Amino acid sequence: MPYANQPTVKITELTGENVKFQIEDTDLSVANSLRRVFIAETPTMAIDWVQFESNSTVLSDEFIAHRIGMIPLTSDQVIESMRYSRECDCEDFCTNCSVEFKLEVKCHDDRTINVTSADLISADSRVVPVTSQGKDDDQPYDGDSTEDILIIKLRKGQDLKLNAYAKKGFGKEHAKWNPTAGVAFEYDPDNALRHTLFPKPEEWPPNTRSEYTEIIDEDKHEAEFTVEGKANRFYFNVESSGALKPENIVIMGMAALKKKLSDLQTHLATELHADGHIN
């Protein structure tokens, strides 16, 4: 590996919801590609096929189907062994490429019934809506909002009956497959590279990551301009929607990026071989 970087990683915080880490000694392009991959190319499971048996609610079929698709499903345990439906050799769906869901709620009494993600019954207990996870234990998943996701409210006489299949996909195809709730990305907190130009640097509040804590009191509000400087340390904060554990988002994201590169290398090799290495 003649000209490869040797990056280092430091994790500053790791909770069930997000992971904060820094990468050093790598390129801006690599850090940015990682950011793009966490958002758009890390696969998860999400409902992508819905069949309605009955819908007398106030929302249309496609409206409800869209809402159900946006519900994040816990994908940690199955996603690596799951195949993409378009690549699976089964006809329609099978357990290797999909997970079946059913939802059936009818309102009989005079009160308003809230149809929530808890009413979505999965055929595979490993893939459930994130809010339904671990509902048997007393300990909530993240201690924060374990409230079920509201799909629709029913009045007396209204009912909803559907079955759906969740498939593997990634954010590039539709945002429902995005495992992150947000990826915070920062570099060069003191603006030594002048990648951004503050019209009045003194008006900007001091950066918590600034290495300039001593100088902040004087006139300097940003670092000296280093002409030949290159971005070297990148700060990430990957927040998960619950579909994947935050450390899994990072690990599976890096694996997805590696796979893209190695697939490209294979295709390149076959293409050049076919040409007979014409120079």
Place this chain on the structure above:
Amino acid sequence: MNAPPTFESFVLFDGEKKVTMELDTKVPNAALFTINKDDHTLGNMIRMQLLKDPHVLFAGYKQAHPLEHKIILRVQTTADYSPQDAVKNSITDLISELSLLEERFREAVREKMDD
């Protein structure tokens, strides 16, 4: 109404090749690689890695139009080196860098969990 399906941004058409190479006739040791169904995620990384190689005289990429899912990568090398080898080596370097990063991240997670 006329929107093409979103999976077209990463699924190759039937018979479409992932990479095609065209030699540049105007200068020696230069080639134009057209990579289908890819975007800046790979393009920028490969370009940066190519620029690190001292035998590479020119490396640049572009996505000619955001609605057309392909990138064009132009590489020119010194006389003793071919653009194909330059791209191959750059991809190898990137894969090894990511492998190292993955390993270090896993280690860091294990350490963090042990705390």
